[in-house]
Amino acid sequence: MSRTRHFPARAFAAHAVLIVWTLIALFPVFVTVVNSFKSKRAIFTQPLALPGPETFDLVGYQTVAAQGDFVAYFQNSLVVTCLSLFFVLLFGAMAAFALSEYRFRGNMLMGLYLALGIMIPIRLGTVAILQMMVATGLVNTLAALILVYTAQGLPLAVFILSEFMRSVSDDLKNAGRIDGLSEYRIFFQLVLPLVRPAMATVAVFTMIPIWNDLWFPLILAPSEATKTITLGSQVFLGQFVSNWNAVLAALSLAILPVLVLYLIFSRQLIRGITAGAVK
Amino acid sequence: MARRPAIRWHIAVFLAPAVLVYSAIMILPLFSTLNLSLFTATDGGTAFVGLQNFRTLFGDPRWSSAFWNALGNNLWFFAVHMLVQNPIGILLAALLSQPALRFSAFYRTAIFIPTILSFVVVGFIWKLILSPLWGIAPDLLDMVGLKSLFAPWLGREEYALTTLALISVWQFVGIPMMLIYAALLSIPDDIIEAAEMDGITGWSQFWRIKLPLILPAIGIISILTFVGNFNAFDLIYVSQGALAGPNFATDILGTFLYRTFFGFQLQLGDPHMGATIATAMFGIILIGVCSYLFLIQRRLRRYQF
Numbered sequence: 001m002s003r004t005r006h007f008p009a010r011a012f013a014a015h016a017v018l019i020v021w022t023l024i025a026l027f028p029v030f031v032t033v034v035n036s037f038k039s040k041r042a043i044f045t046q047p048l049a050l051p052g053p054e055t056f057d058l059v060g061y062q063t064v065a066a067q068g069d070f071v072a073y074f075q076n077s078l079v080v081t082c083l084s085l086f087f088v089l090l091f092g093a094m095a096a097f098a099l100s101e102y103r104f105r106g107n108m109l110m111g112l113y114l115a116l117g118i119m120i121p122i123r124l125g126t127v128a129i130l131q132m133m134v135a136t137g138l139v140n141t142l143a144a145l146i147l148v149y150t151a152q153g154l155p156l157a158v159f160i161l162s163e164f165m166r167s168v169s170d171d172l173k174n175a176g177r178i179d180g181l182s183e184y185r186i187f188f189q190l191v192l193p194l195v196r197p198a199m200a201t202v203a204v205f206t207m208i209p210i211w212n213d214l215w216f217p218l219i220l221a222p223s224e225a226t227k228t229i230t231l232g233s234q235v236f237l238g239q240f241v242s243n244w245n246a247v248l249a250a251l252s253l254a255i256l257p258v259l260v261l262y263l264i265f266s267r268q269l270i271r272g273i274t275a276g277a278v279k
Numbered sequence: 280m281a282r283r284p285a286i287r288w289h290i291a292v293f294l295a296p297a298v299l300v301y302s303a304i305m306i307l308p309l310f311s312t313l314n315l316s317l318f319t320a321t322d323g324g325t326a327f328v329g330l331q332n333f334r335t336l337f338g339d340p341r342w343s344s345a346f347w348n349a350l351g352n353n354l355w356f357f358a359v360h361m362l363v364q365n366p367i368g369i370l371l372a373a374l375l376s377q378p379a380l381r382f383s384a385f386y387r388t389a390i391f392i393p394t395i396l397s398f399v400v401v402g403f404i405w406k407l408i409l410s411p412l413w414g415i416a417p418d419l420l421d422m423v424g425l426k427s428l429f430a431p432w433l434g435r436e437e438y439a440l441t442t443l444a445l446i447s448v449w450q451f452v453g454i455p456m457m458l459i460y461a462a463l464l465s466i467p468d469d470i471i472e473a474a475e476m477d478g479i480t481g482w483s484q485f486w487r488i489k490l491p492l493i494l495p496a497i498g499i500i501s502i503l504t505f506v507g508n509f510n511a512f513d514l515i516y517v518s519q520g521a522l523a524g525p526n527f528a529t530d531i532l533g534t535f536l537y538r539t540f541f542g543f544q545l546q547l548g549d550p551h552m553g554a555t556i557a558t559a560m561f562g563i564i565l566i567g568v569c570s571y572l573f574l575i576q577r578r579l580r581r582y583q584f
Contacts (some may be wrong), residue, residue: 014380018371028405028449029393029404031404091296091297094296104287116306117301119304125312126540127315128311128315131550151304154297208395212397212398214397215512215513242428268530269391
């Protein structure tokens with residue numbers, strides 16, 4: 001009885017707190033996107049108003065299109081992120097399969113060795129990574145970034161995927177072995193399709209930090225031809241700091257693709273976090 | 280399996296790519312960075328100097344004041360996260376996990392949005408919003424009658440670091456929220472029902488039943504926050520530049536490492552001192568992670584459901 005009586009008040013309070021924080025979370029993004037469509041005067045006189053017929057202006061986007069090489073930066077980011085993701089998933093799944101499927105000497109140690117990288121950030125090795133890239137002539141190539149991000153993503157990928165692979169039924173794999181499938185075909189044809197949901201989770205987790213990283217593009221690949229979108233927009237924003245239209249337009253362009261991807265995959269991401277965290 | 284004593288090459292084939300890339304790009308450079316910190320550049324090459332670089336970093340006034348400043352700032356940066364980000368995350372998770380709460384998927388999705396944005400975007404957006412030129416922040420404060428509180432927070436030595444820490448909290452509060460939310464959902468219904476039978480409901484149920492059960496998740500979040508904070512760089516670099524102004528008030532270990540390694544303005548980059556700072560950061564993170572694993576995690580009782 002008492003529960004039903006108190007419930008509306010409690011639910012109301014809960015909604016109030018959640019709505020306030022949702023507004024705090026969304027407001028800065030909202031202000032940026034809305035003002036990117038306005039004329040310079042309107043940005044300053046009515047920063048909180050939606051663009052109307054009088055204040056609507058695409059001058060910021062025109063500046064960005066004319067000045068920045070955003071299409072090229074975007075392509076670089078796309079190449080780096082997709083290839084790193086591909087290698088993280090492939091190599092990570094292979095190693096996870098070896099660790100979860102076979103018993104061999106050093107299995108446990110190998111698992112711990114690969115898990116080290118979850119806690120220790122790869123950035124601490126930057127000095128030596130740069131020297132190595134200089135020595136091998138990989139500085140200012142996208143390959144350098146792809147290598148670094150593959151190494152960065154592997155520990156978590158191996159950890160999560162091997163948890164999931166333990167749950168794949170042994171009967172299925174043994175049936176495959178009786179049918180004469182090689183261990184490679186068992187992995188690629190039987191196991192990989194079954195862990196696809198876990199792969200998607202790992203993909204989302206791996207992708208966000210790679211796409212958003214500023215440190216390694218700044219250090220390993222700052223040349224004009226290899227700038228990623230994150231570094232490119234950082235440099236652009238620094239140069240156009242007093243051109244508010246251009247800055248707001250560039251920020252909106254940087255937000256939108258990530259936001260769209262997030263809204264498509266958010267269920268996957270949230271399910272991934274809530275499933276992995278309980279352990 | 281045991282009846283086949285032959286070497287099972289497929290295990291090596293499965294492991295090789297991951298182990299090779301990981302060892303070559305991550306572990307090897309990490310150790311060679313630690314090693315570099317024991318050398319110094321001389322006219323013709325490098326010379327072994329033992330721990331001299333560390334003595335310089337911790338004791339030589341030209342270096343040590345910058346180092347201790349960065350470390351102190353970093354500790355404050357971490358403290359703000361622990362005191363603001365994690366309690367807000369726990370509160371939001373507790374509210375979200377109430378059964379029969381409507382729109383909870385919407386709230387979750389919306390509150391997590393800042394977390395997926397890059398530091399470049401976040402740093403710049405807040406720079407614009409807090410800018411006295413644009414006036415959004417003073418206008419908003421004016422609406423609630425607090426306009427007198429406004430100051431150019433990012434430009435004042437005494438406020439800048441705290442402001443940046445709060446921006447970072449704004450961005451990352453979604454992570455503790457999600458992890459705690461997951462932990463709360465995993466509490467079995469029997470326990471909650473038993474508590475309700477005993478008349479423990481509402482907030483007292485949260486404090487006395489749920490909170491002790493999610494302590495391990497809070498521990499994990501604390502250590503993730505620790506590692507993330509002592510490795511932070513991007514937000515400060517984007518909003519305050521490599522000099523971490525005003526007057527180094529926002530300098531943390533990440534920006535200090537970047538400046539030392541690459542040089543800035545007239546100072547030349549120094550890979551050996553850079554490696555020394557990276558080694559110090561490695562030590563700090565290692566101490567943090569180990570004390571968590573050995574001191575805290577062992578005392579947290581794990582409840583098996």
